Amino acid sequence: MNAYYNENDEFAAAWLRNLIGAGLIAPGEVDARSIVDVRPADLVGFRQCHFFAGIGVWSYSMRLAGWPDTRAGWTGSCPCGPFSQIGRREGFTDERHLWPAFYHLIQQCEPRVVFGEQVASQDGLAWLDVVQSDMEVAGYAFAAFDLSAAGFGAPHIRQRLYWMAHAERAGLEGLRRDGDIAAGRPIENRSASEAGAARTIWNDADWIGCADQRRRPIEPGTFPLADGAPARVGRLRAYGNAIVAPLAAEFIKAAMEVIP
Numbered sequence: 001m002n003a004y005y006n007e008n009d010e011f012a013a014a015w016l017r018n019l020i021g022a023g024l025i026a027p028g029e030v031d032a033r034s035i036v037d038v039r040p041a042d043l044v045g046f047r048q049c050h051f052f053a054g055i056g057v058w059s060y061s062m063r064l065a066g067w068p069d070t071r072a073g074w075t076g077s078c079p080c081g082p083f084s085q086i087g088r089r090e091g092f093t094d095e096r097h098l099w100p101a102f103y104h105l106i107q108q109c110e111p112r113v114v115f116g117e118q119v120a121s122q123d124g125l126a127w128l129d130v131v132q133s134d135m136e137v138a139g140y141a142f143a144a145f146d147l148s149a150a151g152f153g154a155p156h157i158r159q160r161l162y163w164m165a166h167a168e169r170a171g172l173e174g175l176r177r178d179g180d181i182a183a184g185r186p187i188e189n190r191s192a193s194e195a196g197a198a199r200t201i202w203n204d205a206d207w208i209g210c211a212d213q214r215r216r217p218i219e220p221g222t223f224p225l226a227d228g229a230p231a232r233v234g235r236l237r238a239y240g241n242a243i244v245a246p247l248a249a250e251f252i253k254a255a256m257e258v259i260p
Contacts, residue, residue, distance in 0.1 A: 132144065
């Protein structure tokens with residue numbers, strides 16, 4: 001098996017197994033325990049490790065970027081709840097702040113490259129400061145960018161902090177070339193027709209009424225939440241927690257240009 005997936009939401013874990021079975025993400029094993037229960041010895045033999053795996057979009061994005069299933073790499077989108085602008089905003093005192101558990105595994109297993117993502121809020125930036133400091137203490141080069149899904153053709157904003165750390169200190173400054181990715185622009189040059197297609201995807205967005213009397217766009221074909229439909233609740237939660245694959249793929253492509 002090439003990949004290890006850690007996801008303690010049983011609905012998402014079952015979804016991961018189905019995706020593996022369908023060949024849509026890297027073949028591997030799904031561990032539905034909390035990350036705090038995972039030990040370094042549990043990860044021996046896996047080329048890729050995906051923590052807080054959700055529905056496997058990091059693995060899918062690696063494939064989109066041309067990162068082979070057999071190439072080593074870790075990913076982790078730590079829970080955003082403690083650092084989101086909504087909710088309790090308990091930050092580092094929230095029990096869902098699981099970076100320390102993830103960092104412990106990184107320290108012990110020393111993966112060569114780690115990709116991650118977090119909500120782009122003021123509290124999220126404070127979280128990122130801690131992550132960067134920890135990773136640099138552990139001997140990693142570090143780079144991070146504030147990116148929007150809308151900058152990569154998606155019909156929604158979904159602003160997030162994407163980061164990567166690499167065990168060899170040279171080269172990550174190349175990620176900042178021309179300011180492209182920092183400005184939320186795709187790295188690769190697109191043809192005029194491709195760029196036009198990316199802009200007009202907004203024309204197909206569905207608009208739904210919200211409790212504050214405003215209407216907001218959602219991706220075409222997104223189903224509404226309905227009472228008595230628990231499967232839809234699980235699906236919406238999984239979609240809501242997922243990263244945007246085209247954005248993540250461009251971020252990974254940029255990394256592949258500057259790391260061997």
